[in-house]
Amino acid sequence: MCGIAGRFHPVALADAPGWREAALARLAHRGPDGAGAYRDERCELVHRRLALIDLTPTGHQPMPNEDGSVWVVFNGEIYNHAALRAQLARRGHVFRGTSDTEVLVHLYEDEGERLVDRLRGIFAFAIYDRSRGRLLLARDRFGVKPLFHARHEGAWIFASEIKAITALRGFAPALDRQACYDYLGLGYVPEPATGFSNIHALPRASTLLLTAHGERTARYHRTAAHVEDAARFVDAVDGAEQRVLEAVSRQAVADVPVASLLSGGIDSSLVVAAHGRAAGSGVTAFTVGFPDPSHDESGSAGAVARHCGMRHVTIDGGDRSLAPDAVLELMRHFDQPFADTSFIPTYWVSSA
Numbered sequence: 178m179c180g181i182a183g184r185f186h187p188v189a190l191a192d193a194p195g196w197r198e199a200a201l202a203r204l205a206h207r208g209p210d211g212a213g214a215y216r217d218e219r220c221e222l223v224h225r226r227l228a229l230i231d232l233t234p235t236g237h238q239p240m241p242n243e244d245g246s247v248w249v250v251f252n253g254e255i256y257n258h259a260a261l262r263a264q265l266a267r268r269g270h271v272f273r274g275t276s277d278t279e280v281l282v283h284l285y286e287d288e289g290e291r292l293v294d295r296l297r298g299i300f301a302f303a304i305y306d307r308s309r310g311r312l313l314l315a316r317d318r319f320g321v322k323p324l325f326h327a328r329h330e331g332a333w334i335f336a337s338e339i340k341a342i343t344a345l346r347g348f349a350p351a352l353d354r355q356a357c358y359d360y361l362g363l364g365y366v367p368e369p370a371t372g373f374s375n376i377h378a379l380p381r382a383s384t385l386l387l388t389a390h391g392e393r394t395a396r397y398h399r400t401a402a403h404v405e406d407a408a409r410f411v412d413a414v415d416g417a418e419q420r421v422l423e424a425v426s427r428q429a430v431a432d433v434p435v436a437s438l439l440s441g442g443i444d445s446s447l448v449v450a451a452h453g454r455a456a457g458s459g460v461t462a463f464t465v466g467f468p469d470p471s472h473d474e475s476g477s478a479g480a481v482a483r484h485c486g487m488r489h490v491t492i493d494g495g496d497r498s499l500a501p502d503a504v505l506e507l508m509r510h511f512d513q514p515f516a517d518t519s520f521i522p523t524y525w526v527s528s529a
Contacts, residue, residue, distance in 0.1 A: 178322075179238075179252035180204030180225035182336035183303050184345075185312040187389035190219050190332060197223055199344035200336065206510070207252075207337060215239040215248055220305045220312060223341075224250045229431045230258075235274025242282040243271065246308045249285075251278045252337055253300030253322045256427040261295060285313075290384055293397050297427070301379075303335060311388040318398045320368070320381030327376045333387050339376055339512035351375050357514070364516040372513030425451035437462040438526050439481060439489075441474025446481045453485040461488045463529060465522040468495040492529045494522065 182200045184190060200223050201212050208225025210232075215222045224238040239250050255261070258277035261284060266272065270283040277298075284292040285304050293315050301322035304313045314335055316324050326335040329348050336342050343350050353374040356366045368378040379385055382398040429435050429452055437449045439462040453460050462482045466475035475491045482489035499521070507524055508515065 178207065178229070178254075179227050180207030180337045180341070181223070181250040181252050181301065181303060181324075182334075182341040183220065183222040183250060183305075183312075184332055184334045185220045185305070185387055186332040187219060187310050187387070190221060191330065193221070193345055196345050197221065200341040201225060203340045203344055204336070204338060211237060213238050215241075215305075217307065219310060220248075220307070222248060222250045222303065222305060229254065229433055231274045231276035231278075232432050233274060236276035236278060238278060240276075240278050240282060242286060246306070247282045247285055248305040248307065249278060249281045249302055251281060251300065251302040253298055253302070253317065254428070254431075255280060255296055255298040255300065256430070257295075257297040290315075290386055290395075291397075293384060301337060309388075311386060314379055314385040314387070316379045316381055316383055318382045318400075324379040325371065325376055326379060326385065333392075335379075338510070339371065339373070340509075342376060360514040360516070366513060421447060422451050422454060426455035429455055434461075436460070437487070438523075439464045439478045441476070441478035441481065446478075449481060449487070450485050453487055458486070460485075461490060463490050463492065463526045465494050465526050466491045467522075490529070492525055494525065 182204060184193065184196070197214055201214070204225045208227045210228040211226035213224045213226070222239040226236070226238060228236060230236070239248050241248050255277040258280045261280050262272060265280065265283045265287070268287065270286070272279055272283070281292070281302060281304065284295060288295060290313050299317045299321035301316050301324035306313070312333070314324060314326065316322060323337055324335060325339050325342060326333060327342050327348070329345060334342050334345055334348070342348065350373040353370060353372055356370045356372050359370070360366050366372060369380050371378055380396070382396055384395050384397060386393045386395070425448055437452050437460060439445050439449050441464065449462050462478070464475050464478040467473040479489050479491070504521070507520065
């Protein structure tokens with residue numbers, strides 16, 4: 178879902194011949210619906226677009242505000258963008274289109290870096306404040322959308338994928354041995370570390386503000402559990418049901434058809450059931466079937482789809498290649514050690 182990248186220096190950004198083109202090419206798989214770029218004396222932004230909301234040219238990125246003093250590149254979806262748009266319009270902001278991206282630049286004008294407190298969604302974005310000479314990077318509360326950054330010759334560089342950072346001529350990624358040890362013990366590299374000592378992930382629920390005075394990382398959200406001793410079980414069940422229905426309903430809004438990925442397990446079955454109730458009809462659920470019965474859940478997935486009145490499509494995993502070359506081609510998208518084999522059927526069902 179979209180790819181973003183950029184370079185920033187608070188005083189004067191050096192030229193980087195070929196980086197823009199290389200970054201756009203390396204992120205092309207993230208955004209088949211368009212590409213854009215912006216450059217001035219301090220900042221360069223690139224974007225690959227996967228159009229979900231506002232399919233018209235008014236959703237093109239990088240996107241400015243009315244006078245070009247604020248620019249944004251954005252990957253993700255802001256679920257409460259309609260409500261925020263209405264509030265901003267009442268304050269006098271004028272919108273050219275209906276994209277959730279445009280809400281970001283106007284909300285930044287009013288709220289500054291605290292705009293993240295108002296957002297409900299999954300996102301990674303960069304906002305360049307040209308008039309104040311600063312860049313704001315932000316990532317959603319649970320880190321669904323990836324965002325990486327590095328320093329090179331006094332400038333900052335960031336991207337949705339590490340490969341767009343390493344496209345910068347002269348930048349050499351350095352192996353992080355501690356990250357390798359962590360990966361072998363845990364099966365993943367704990368953020369903000371990556372597989373490289375000179376490239377870092379922006380932590381979830383965090384912002385990174387870059388100015389002439391340096392950089393400042395801030396955490397804007399923490400999750401905490403609170404026990405309600407007086408709560409009744411039936412009320413907890415009803416409350417959980419309502420929250421699931423509201424969350425799925427918010428996240429199933431797009432200007433393109435929305436489908437469900439159905440594994441046959443409890444989690445995806447609950448989401449699919451909530452999606453069917455929110456959408457009413459016309460929902461299609463996709464499942465990957467496996468030739469080994471001990472790993473195949475297509476039967477239970479089909480039963481869930483029938484119960485929910487959905488069209489069900491089963492993708493035959495036996496027809497898909499698990500040859501080393503095919504798996505390595507998928508691994509290149511992660512840019513660093515990754516151990517969850519579920520990415521293989523997830524890729525199959527998504528490509529279908």
